Amino acid sequence: MNSRKRATIYDVAKELGISPSYVSKALNNHPSVGDLIRRRVKEKADQLNYKHNSHAANLRRGQSRTIGVVVPHINQSFFSDAISGIEEVCFARNHSLVICQSHESYEKEGKAIETLIHQNVDCILISNAEETISAHHLRQANKNKIPVIQFDRCLDDFDSFKVVNDNKAVSYEAVRSLIREGYRNIAFLGGPSRVKTFQERKEGFIAAIDEANLPIPYNFIVENALSRERGRQAAMPLLKLPNRPDAIFSVSDYQSLGVMDAAAVLGISIPSDLGLFGFADETFAQLVTPSLSTIDQHSVELGRKAAELYFQHIYQQEQMPETETIVIASEMRIRQSSRRQ
Amino acid sequence: MNSRKRATIYDVAKELGISPSYVSKALNNHPSVGDLIRRRVKEKADQLNYKHNSHAANLRRGQSRTIGVVVPHINQSFFSDAISGIEEVCFARNHSLVICQSHESYEKEGKAIETLIHQNVDCILISNAEETISAHHLRQANKNKIPVIQFDRCLDDFDSFKVVNDNKAVSYEAVRSLIREGYRNIAFLGGPSRVKTFQERKEGFIAAIDEANLPIPYNFIVENALSRERGRQAAMPLLKLPNRPDAIFSVSDYQSLGVMDAAAVLGISIPSDLGLFGFADETFAQLVTPSLSTIDQHSVELGRKAAELYFQHIYQQEQMPETETIVIASEMRIRQSSRRQ
DNA sequence: GTAAATTTTTCAATCGGTTGCATAAAATGA
């Protein structure tokens, strides 16, 4: 107990005068171990302050009961909520979680995947970085027998389970709601166009414009302007045009913040001169003035679903999963920024 | 290469006609391996898509080159920023990170520690949950030869390295700034009083009141009201009093949000009728209206320091560290909510 | 009371690297 090293099943076995393997079975509730012994073993283990060594077990088992998660930033509510959902499911299944941030960098994302491979995680759940252009790292994981499930930001050319929002549909609805409020010159601020998520949001935007028989405002479509800063930079020239847009549909709340910054500088008031719609329902969306209309992605549910996918389709059966895409319905949160009165 | 299992050093060794141990040494840049062989081994390893198995290495080595982090919530900027700092240092030292959330629950915190012990992390960096009343789980870690470093929310009765802000000093300054603005009836909304962090913030509050020769407003001191909801619940009765406070010093931005909620309901306007100071400089602090005066805890730096402490004092030498407390200076961000004009 | 069936317990191999020590090979020196 006071030795320099941690107690092992060998220590527990010796104390009890039984074999280590028997101790292992007792601790794992193996059916061939009776109640009495099981109880006695567990007691003694406690007494010796024995703690299971996952590394040893994982090495032997060849699986780690650990799920790796890679997201761009853990402090954006969409991702931290999704992680909460994942955590919940994993916890119930007695699996642990390793969370990595890519900070939107492809290089860091690759390193994260590498680490997760080394740790021999049983599955990788990933929402890709903005920078990510190739699925090389994901293929790398697959080559090492680790299944990958993509959520939210998915690469189209990598076959895997995917869990996404109804991006097109909800974007369509959001833009329709702008049109309903009387906005006619609606601009679109997008994300990296290679990421399907943002593609779809654009498609929804175009569909709504089209349906309302408005001309598609090609010069009002800016891609790859995801952060607050880049949102501001993208909005600024648009809002300086003589025939500037009277509303902006934006694919992220942070981006919308940038639009608000630009509008403030130019003295354009929201929502009267400029309607604004964001995406993600970050904490601050309801707190800014005017409060930001946005889209609640039901991210906890989305994360939960992604994790469940692993347990239901991959964990159970041996065969590699077929590709499949799960769609989580999202919901508009209409607030002041898109209400022209 | 197409076998069902991942390549190991044995596979690499066989292909090259050398021994596995030699491969291991080559891959680890052991000095007794020449350049030529080293290069050849690494090439072949790549070719076979060999990936190091951390579990095997960790088992043998008895250490995991992994640091465990436990925080209440990953989506509060203070914590996610601190994690960024920790990540940065660990990355530079080639260590990986396991991040756990306690969701402010003592039970979950205990489970997290348990998991980290099983994973045999080399060190645990923790900011305690609101609920945490005992250091039993931290002692548990120590018993299992895992050093613990506390940051921000520290338990006083557990000896360890601690990295904290100058809570008392900055709180004192913040309250002084309220007094300077002419506020005289200042209330205090606190966190769980057993957590030293919040104790100190209260002490700073009292010191400033005292120094200004104002009476200590014992009936205006509410403890344990950390969340937005509880902040609102705590503020409501205070603000309904006939001689209600004319300012509130609050120990968290979320709590301040609750105060704003209450003030809005009661038609009390900030900052003219009520001054407000928060703590943490969350993203939303500068976005709300009026913008929230708060305290930037320099949390990235704080996290960095906590991680460095491990590498400098524990990782290097064998002996257990002496207790020591590092103080990170924080900084006021005075905005509208505390400016009476 | 003994054979058969069943339950309890142990054996021994295994997972994949790591590492100190031994050995082999090469380089150096006289």
Added chain:
DNA sequence: TCATTTTATGCAACCGATTGAAAAATTTAC
């Protein structure tokens, strides 16, 4: 050329838990 030093390579034990098969102990059946 042979002894000596230096450098390169391999051996084998080890980390701690798991697991199927074998052995031992117990129960059941006749």
